[in-house]
Amino acid sequence: MANPRNLSSLQAKVWNGSIPLEIRLASSDCRTYDVSDPYLVMCPRLSYIPLLLPQLHAFFSPFLIDPDVAPSKGWLSFEDVPLKWHYPFGLLFDLYSGIDPATGPAPNEVELESQPRLSSGDDSESESGVLPWRLTIHYTEWPSRQLIQLDDNGKVMHDAFINSVKEADFLRNGTAKVVMSLSKADSTQLWNSVERMNLKNFNPINHKLLNPQGSNLRHIPMKLYLPHAAPASEEGAPAPGTVRVVQAVVTPLISNRQPQTLGTALKSVLPTLFPSTRRPMLAQPVLHGATVPLSANLHDLLRAAAYADGWLHVVVGMM
Amino acid sequence: MEPLVSFPLITAWEFEQACQAIVTRFGLCGHLQNEWSRVELFKQDLAYLRITRTLHRAIDRAQSDSDEAEDEVHEDDEEALQSRSTGESEMRIEYEVFLSPIYQVPVLYINLEDRNGVVPPTIESLYEHVIPEQFKSHVRHFGVLGGITMADHPATNRPVFFVHPCNTVDALRASFQESKITSDKYILLWMGLVGGCAGLQVPTAIAIGQANSTHANGDAS
Incomplete structure (x- = not known):
């Protein structure tokens, strides 16, 4: 087991992680013919869309066709994919942004790159690079096939x-x-x-x-997200942005008192994608924007890098 | 039929048996009732059971929500009857039963389908049209929002309602003291405990029907 001090400093890093967002109002909700100003924000990876809605509403209300619409009617999309509000931002980003964690821009590059765009808003220039992550906010046409409606009280x-x-x-x-x-x-x-x-x-x-009294850890709460994989559904073609979520019962130890690693868990749950427990061959696990080594001890990973709901939400990206 | 190996938990194989038993019961006795309109067993990656109910009564209520609409109905009764008999405004409730990989008990998902879009798939609609009166306050005071909440559908990843399974194990254990139960009896017991609060009841004809004539092909699809 890893040094507790290392684990808590890693946990602090995970909690400090944030994503630069550039949010624009959907043109169908905007009263000016041209687009409105974008809202720029550094959003914590562990936070959720509904927690950002009040400030988005305050910013965009002067531009709204219906200025009386409730903040909770807001929903975000990325390239026409409605974003599930009960997924943390970091998970949404890892699923949809298309950024490769192994080759993505280094943090200082990001800052330099995003600086001029704050004022220019030039779309042709901003085609390059993934950051800031460009999202659209809508206040009408709630996609009820994809998202459950929110209430005004949170x-x-x-x-x-x-x-x-x-x-x-x-x-x-x-x-x-x-x-x-x-x-x-x-x-x-x-x-x-x-x-x-x-x-x-x-x-x-x-x-x-x-650390409940008199109880040992039975299973590791881990969900695996496979972007672009069709869900096991009886109904036709998958909608854009479809994700298949795989959940399996994973124990902290594999037999003979050997700790479970991310690699041993992935091999047992998704053996075709992870034929080796040591080396990623076809796919790689991404958590909080980073590729996680397959040798990581899963119990340590849970303590250091779980999302706020206690889960390891791991995106499985194809290599 | 063999008894379950680890009641109150159910294995994937036993769960499929249990679902098949409901399909068989429906095939034999489905015509004796009109509560359930369809029972299907899906066996893709994850096996699951779907029971469909069609609600006409609920739409009547939705239509009479505003006083204006009610007046119209009184003035022009013929037209009102016509629009109902065409079946345009029918709401379907799909109950889907999955095996929870977390809790290892069946979990109930509820999907509202209104072809005319009169009833939005919101928690309010669920309370208004689906949850029986006697369960409303109990269900509401369970979690933050109640014993029924939203989740992603395990197969389609679309948002649906589901009944919290976290108390199912204790409820099953408390209501069946003997040591042996078959998967057929188990799923009926489970529906009695979990289904009621979401308006899913096993119709009497299906509950007492003989499910033992094993070769009847009850697949409704």
Whole structure:
């Protein structure tokens, strides 16, 4: 097991990770014939779309055809793919941005590159490069086949988050009793810390969730996301942006007391994509924008690099 | 039929048996009831059962939502009847039963389909049209939003409603004290416990029907 200090510094890095976004109003919602100004923001990777909606609404309301539309009617798309609001931003970016984590731009390049665009807004120039990530916000034509509607009080988002936390808890302990027995104050603090991206307030509650008394870790909460793979559905062609999500029961140890690594887990769940437990051959696992070595100890990875809902949301990218 | 090996949990193989048992029951006794209109078993990557109910009553209610509409119905009853009999405004509820890889028990997904788009697939519609009155407050006070929440459909990855499975294991254990249960009885027991709050009831004709005549081909699709 890795040094706890290394794990917590890695966790802090994960929580500090953010993505530069350039968000424009859909022209069908915009009262001026030309496009409106873009909204530029550094968005935490672990945050969620609904948490950004109030400020987007405040910024775009002067441009809206219907200025009375509720902030919760806003939805984001990337290249015509409606973005699932219950996926964290980092997961959405890793799934759809098309950036190769192995060859993507270095952080300092990104800053230099994005600087002139703040004022120019020249589209022909901004075709090059993935960053900032360019999204569109819509306030009409909610894509109800793809997205569940939000409510004005943020309860739908909160509920989706808590449900995800419960599932992770059930996998870790075999019951969801740990999260269900959190005090009201604790569960409020948990969600507030995510809303405000406050790791210091998050960790005391997370510690309670990860270290319940008299219970050993049973399974690692891990979901694998395969972009562009058709889902196992009976209905025709997949919609653009279709993702197949694979979930399997993964134990922290493989027999003979050997710890489970990312490689051993991937080989057992997706053997055709991961024929080797040591070397990526056809596909590679991406987490928080980075390619993760297959030798990573899965339990360590869970403690250092889980999303705020307690899950490892790993994107499987083809090489 | 063999008893389940690790009740209250169910294995993938047992789950498929259980779904097949419901399809068989429907094939034998489906014509004796009109609650369920279709029962299908899908066996792609993930095996799952789909039970379809068609709701006409709910649409009547949706139409009478505004007073204006109600007045019109009274004034011109003939036309109102006509529009209903054409079946244009029918809402379908699709109940889909999957095996949860997390909880290792069946999970209920609920999909609302209104061809005319009168009823949006929102949580409010679900409460108004699907959840029986006696369960409303119980379901609402369960989670942040209630015992029913949204999730991605395991096969299509589209948003659907589902009933929280996190208490299913305890509920199953508490309601069946004996040690042996077949997959057929298990799925009926599960539907009784979990389905009710979402308006999924096993029609009496299907519940008492003989599912033991194993060679009947009950595939409705």
